[in-house]
Amino acid sequence: MTTFRRLLGFLRPHRRELWGSLAFAWAAMGMTVLIPWLIGEAVNAIEQGSEEEMLPYVLMILGAAVLRLGLTIVRRIVAGKVSLAVEFDLREKIYGHLQRLELGFFDTQQTGQLMSRATVDLGAIRFFLGYGLIFFSQSLLTVVLAGTVMFFLNPWLALIALLPAPLVVLTAIRYSKQSRPAMQEVQQRIAELTAEAEENVTGIRVVKAFAQEDYQFVRFQAAVSRLFDQSIKSTRIQAFFSPLIGALPQIGTALVLLLGGISVINGNMNIGEFTAFYTYMILLASPLRMVGMALGMAQRAVAAGNRLFEILDRDPEIVSPENASPLPDGAGSVSLKSVSLRYSADTPEALSTIDLEVDAGTRLGIVGPSGSGKTSLVSLIARLYDPSEGSVSIDGADLRSIDVTTLRSQTAYVSEDSFLFGDTVANNIAYARADASEEEVRTAARRAQADQFIKELANGYETVVGERGLTLSGGQRQRVAIARALLADPRILILDDATSSLDATTEREIRSGLAEVMEGRTTFVIGHRLSTISLADEIVLMEAGRIVDRGSHSDLLSRSPLYGSLITDDRETEPVFIDEEVEVLR
Ligand code: ADP
Ligand code: MG
Numbered sequence: 001m002t003t004f005r006r007l008l009g010f011l012r013p014h015r016r017e018l019w020g021s022l023a024f025a026w027a028a029m030g031m032t033v034l035i036p037w038l039i040g041e042a043v044n045a046i047e048q049g050s051e052e053e054m055l056p057y058v059l060m061i062l063g064a065a066v067l068r069l070g071l072t073i074v075r076r077i078v079a080g081k082v083s084l085a086v087e088f089d090l091r092e093k094i095y096g097h098l099q100r101l102e103l104g105f106f107d108t109q110q111t112g113q114l115m116s117r118a119t120v121d122l123g124a125i126r127f128f129l130g131y132g133l134i135f136f137s138q139s140l141l142t143v144v145l146a147g148t149v150m151f152f153l154n155p156w157l158a159l160i161a162l163l164p165a166p167l168v169v170l171t172a173i174r175y176s177k178q179s180r181p182a183m184q185e186v187q188q189r190i191a192e193l194t195a196e197a198e199e200n201v202t203g204i205r206v207v208k209a210f211a212q213e214d215y216q217f218v219r220f221q222a223a224v225s226r227l228f229d230q231s232i233k234s235t236r237i238q239a240f241f242s243p244l245i246g247a248l249p250q251i252g253t254a255l256v257l258l259l260g261g262i263s264v265i266n267g268n269m270n271i272g273e274f275t276a277f278y279t280y281m282i283l284l285a286s287p288l289r290m291v292g293m294a295l296g297m298a299q300r301a302v303a304a305g306n307r308l309f310e311i312l313d314r315d316p317e318i319v320s321p322e323n324a325s326p327l328p329d330g331a332g333s334v335s336l337k338s339v340s341l342r343y344s345a346d347t348p349e350a351l352s353t354i355d356l357e358v359d360a361g362t363r364l365g366i367v368g369p370s371g372s373g374k375t376s377l378v379s380l381i382a383r384l385y386d387p388s389e390g391s392v393s394i395d396g397a398d399l400r401s402i403d404v405t406t407l408r409s410q411t412a413y414v415s416e417d418s419f420l421f422g423d424t425v426a427n428n429i430a431y432a433r434a435d436a437s438e439e440e441v442r443t444a445a446r447r448a449q450a451d452q453f454i455k456e457l458a459n460g461y462e463t464v465v466g467e468r469g470l471t472l473s474g475g476q477r478q479r480v481a482i483a484r485a486l487l488a489d490p491r492i493l494i495l496d497d498a499t500s501s502l503d504a505t506t507e508r509e510i511r512s513g514l515a516e517v518m519e520g521r522t523t524f525v526i527g528h529r530l531s532t533i534s535l536a537d538e539i540v541l542m543e544a545g546r547i548v549d550r551g552s553h554s555d556l557l558s559r560s561p562l563y564g565s566l567i568t569d570d571r572e573t574e575p576v577f578i579d580e581e582v583e584v585l586r
Contacts, residue, residue: 003305004298010086011129017082018133024075025138031068033145035061036283040276047271075134083130090122094308102318103384107343117311120184121304128294128301136294139287146280146287153273157260161252161281165288168248172292173299175241180300182234189227196223245292249285256281318386318404326406330395331360332491332522334381339390341376341545350376352545353390360395363523365536365553367566372542374526375415378494381524382411394492412490416497418481420472425454426461428480432488444487447513449506450479474501479510486517493523499532507531530569539563 011018038061045054095118143165150158200207200216207216256278263269335358341351351373358364366374379385380392383399392399399407409432420428429444430436436444441461445451453476457463465472465480472480478501485493495514499507508531515535525536530553533539539556541549541563549560556563 003302003309006309007125007129007301007305010089010125011082011133013089014082014085017078017085021075021078021082021134022137024071024078025134026141028068028071028075029138029142029145031064031071032142032283033149034064036146036276036279037149038064039279040272040274042272043275044270044272079130079134083126086129087122087126090125090308091118094118094122094311097312097316100316100319101314102316103379104317104343105314114311116188117307121308124180124297124300124304125308128297132294132297132301135290136298139290139294142287143284143291146284150277150280153277154260154263154269157256157263157277160259161256161277162284163255164248164251165284168245168285168288169292169295171241171245171248172289173296175237175245176293176296177299179234179237179241180296182230182237185230186227186234189223189230193220193223193227196220245289246285249281249288252284253278253281318383320403320405321401324401324403325397326403327410327491328395328397328402330491331520332410333360333395334358334492334522335393335396336377336380336387337391337393339380339387339392341373341380341385342388343385349388349545351380351387354545354547356540356547358522358524360522361520362538363518363525363536365533365539366524366526366542367528367533367539367556367563368542369562369566373545374542375496376545377542378413378496378524378526381492381494382413383407384413409488410491411494412485412488412492413494414478414481414485414496414498416500418477418484418498420466420477420480422464422466424459424462424464425457425480428465429483429487431484436487440487441483444483445480447486447517448479448483449510449513450476450483453479475503475506478502479506482510482514491521493518493521494526495524496526498525499527499529504529504531511535528566528568530567533567 038057042054042057042061045057098114098118147158147162150161196219200220207213260269260274260277264271264274334356336354336356339351339354339356340349342349354377356377366377368374376385380387380399381394383392383404386400394407394410412432421431426438426441429441433440438461442451445454445461454461454463457470463470478498482495482498485495499510499514502510507529511531518535523536525532527533533553536553539551539553540547541556541560543562549556549563551559557567
């Protein structure tokens with residue numbers, strides 16, 4: 001199926017409105033074509049000096065103009081609705097599809113590019129489907145009908161008058177193809193400039209601290225001149241094409257005046273006919289231009305469609321199989337069998353033949369140098385990625401065979417850098433469980449040691465945080481994220497460097513909460529502080545994508561120099577912490 005036909009498919013749900021607006025457009029066009037003929041008849045009546053004959057034509061012209069006005073207004077409303085409805089459908093389709101795509105897809109995409117597809121390309125398609133098609137059919141019909149009337153009035157003159165018409169259409173196509181992209185480039189430059197300015201303001205501390213004001217200014221100037229150059233380019237295109245398209249039909253008009261004028265003088269044509277003809281010439285200039293512009297729009301829409309369909313045609317890789325059963329009941333035992341993971345064909349394995357059995361309720365610590373595969377390993381447990389080889393199962397069920405949603409509802413993942421949405425603290429905590437009561441939210445926050453500072457915020461739990469609100473400190477964000485995970489009450493809890501941005505005091509405070517929270521769940525704790533790792537029953541040591549050792553903290557400490565070098569003993573700096581405390585917590 002060609003891209004063009006697929007695009008037309010988006011109009012199918014709105015075909016009634018589409019046909020409606022086409023009908024209105026054609027009727028309005030009928031009025032447009034009728035008026036010059038009426039003018040010609042009126043002029044003939046003037047010529048004959050008959051007021052009674054002239055008057056009805058004046059009234060008819062007035063009536064036709066009013067009717068056209070009404071039809072055009074309705075047509076615009078209906079067409080506008082079609083255009084917006086198509087945009088709505090497309091947005092929903094693209095956004096829904098993006099959400100279903102697996103994490104691996106986003107690893108390979110540039111955010112800016114995805115966004116531009118979702119906005120610029122979508123705009124091109126909606127503009128063509130909503131307006132372009134109607135303009136095209138309306139303009140083409142005007143040209144054909146007016147042309148026919150002209151041929152009917154005077155075939156030779158019509159032929160000569162319409163000689164420049166193809167030239168107008170071709171020029172308009174080129175104009176439409178060049179000017180829009182140039183204008184979009186201008187928009188792009190403006191976006192870059194805005195980003196640059198924003199960075200200067202948000203990063204002002206660093207700028208000042210390193211005395212880089214001049215450097216920043218030069219960068220900003222460069223962005224300004226890029227915008228300037230592109231704007232000039234866009235202006236040039238418009239400066240050249242727009243008047244040219246306007247001027248070309250004048251050639252035809254001049255020819256009509258010359259040859260038609262001679263015909264009238266020689267008495268081969270009456271003045272009314274000549275006036276009608278001449279008015280048709282003027283009338284045709286805009287539809288001819290529109291035909292060309294609409295063809296250009298169609299070409300752009302097809303190009304945009306190709307890019308969008310590239311995304312839409314990409315099937316999500318991580319999906320629940322048909323008739324997938326939910327995650328079976330169980331306490332959360334995890335098993336990895338000869339698991340390897342490769343993110344893409346041209347990168348080395350991030351995990352190599354991992355075998356790992358974790359009993360339900362175990363608190364497993366994961367320690368390893370950065371890049372050794374800790375995050376990759378835990379990502380597999382929530383099925384954020386599928387292993388390239390081997391299998392991962394929870395409570396005896398292979399993750400590929402069970403429903404992804406039930407799996408994810410039983411796994412909670414807190415990462416090193418937790419994302420908060422631009423929403424209230426309460427909503428951020430209740431993110432995975434919108435039905436949670438206020439009390440449940442507070443309990444979760446208390447266990448994550450977040451309740452205290454949240455209560456001290458200006459609006460307490462209703463304070464808006466994230467991009468659109470208050471900026472929390474790294475440690476505060478982290479505690480909100482932990483509360484979010486706790487509220488989900490998962491069978492499996494993953495803390496990926498979750499406590500690394502907390503200061504030692506807060507970490508100590510939160511630790512008793514965490515110990516409580518880990519009760520009865522299988523927990524994976526990634527971290528390098530002794531106080532964090534001490535919460536684990538057992539520790540695996542990773543190096544270069546492999547598990548190289550497994551044992552208790554003291555075992556590993558005594559036999560592995562690597563392990564010893566990775567763990568930071570935060571007890572000396574924080575004398576309050578003592579071994580017995582850990583024992584009590586256990
Ligand atoms: P750790 O959490 O132990 O620091 P990771 O699991 O993040 O290690 O990374 C293991 C290896 O996989 C590294 O070499 C890293 O560059 C690579 N890697 C991690 N995530 C991705 C990804 N999304 N795409 C490609 N490579 C990745
Ligand atoms: Mg990591």
